[in-house]
Amino acid sequence: MPKDDDYKSWYPMLGGKGIMLAVDYCACRTAKSNEFNWLVTHKALPREIIHKRKYEQYLLDISKYRRTTRKLPECKVADPLLLKFKRLLAEWQEESIVMSSITEMVMLPSYQAIIGMGPDAVRLILNELKHDPDYLFWALEAITGANPVLPEDEGNLNRMTNAWIKWGQESGLT
Numbered sequence: 001m002p003k004d005d006d007y008k009s010w011y012p013m014l015g016g017k018g019i020m021l022a023v024d025y026c027a028c029r030t031a032k033s034n035e036f037n038w039l040v041t042h043k044a045l046p047r048e049i050i051h052k053r054k055y056e057q058y059l060l061d062i063s064k065y066r067r068t069t070r071k072l073p074e075c076k077v078a079d080p081l082l083l084k085f086k087r088l089l090a091e092w093q094e095e096s097i098v099m100s101s102i103t104e105m106v107m108l109p110s111y112q113a114i115i116g117m118g119p120d121a122v123r124l125i126l127n128e129l130k131h132d133p134d135y136l137f138w139a140l141e142a143i144t145g146a147n148p149v150l151p152e153d154e155g156n157l158n159r160m161t162n163a164w165i166k167w168g169q170e171s172g173l174t
Contacts, residue, residue, distance in 0.1 A: 081117070085124045088114050093134070106138045115139045126168040133161040140164055 091110035099105050106112075114121055114136070122143055125136045137160055141147050148167035153159035168174040 081120055085121060102135055115142045119143060123173050126174050129161050129164055133157055
């Protein structure tokens with residue numbers, strides 16, 4: 001077997017295919033840590049990295065990658081009620097985008113289905129209003145029987161939203 005330092009002499013014998021995963025006993029003797037031993041034992045390091053100096057540079061590169069790479073959010077099991085609400089809301093918003101009459105908008109089947117979700121939908125609607133105000137007030141009034149909007153604020157989306165959010169906080173729903 002050729003020397004470790006002379007991998008270029010035997011690299012072409014293996015077909016010269018990019019990364020060569022051959023490992024020998026000499027590589028394990030230069031190991032710096034358990035992680036390195038595992039990588040070498042499982043042939044997960046390219047032959048070019050097996051030398052100690054190159055392995056240290058490899059670790060620096062990996063740590064830089066880990067620092068600069070955005071972490072993915074944890075996977076959470078989605079609430080079926082939330083999924084249903086989001087689906088119905090998206091359908092309603094898509095169907096009502098060209099409508100100017102609120103009465104027509106609230107009579108759409110998807111909006112009526114949101115009302116049909118009952119009290120379970122109140123918290124979801126209030127959370128949606130916090131993030132993306134929309135005309136979900138009729139549904140809230142139909143489900144809860146309450147109407148915290150002052151008569152002078154009717155028709156003003158921001159004031160109506162704030163009134164319902166305040167009502168939700170006072171009711172302990174948000």
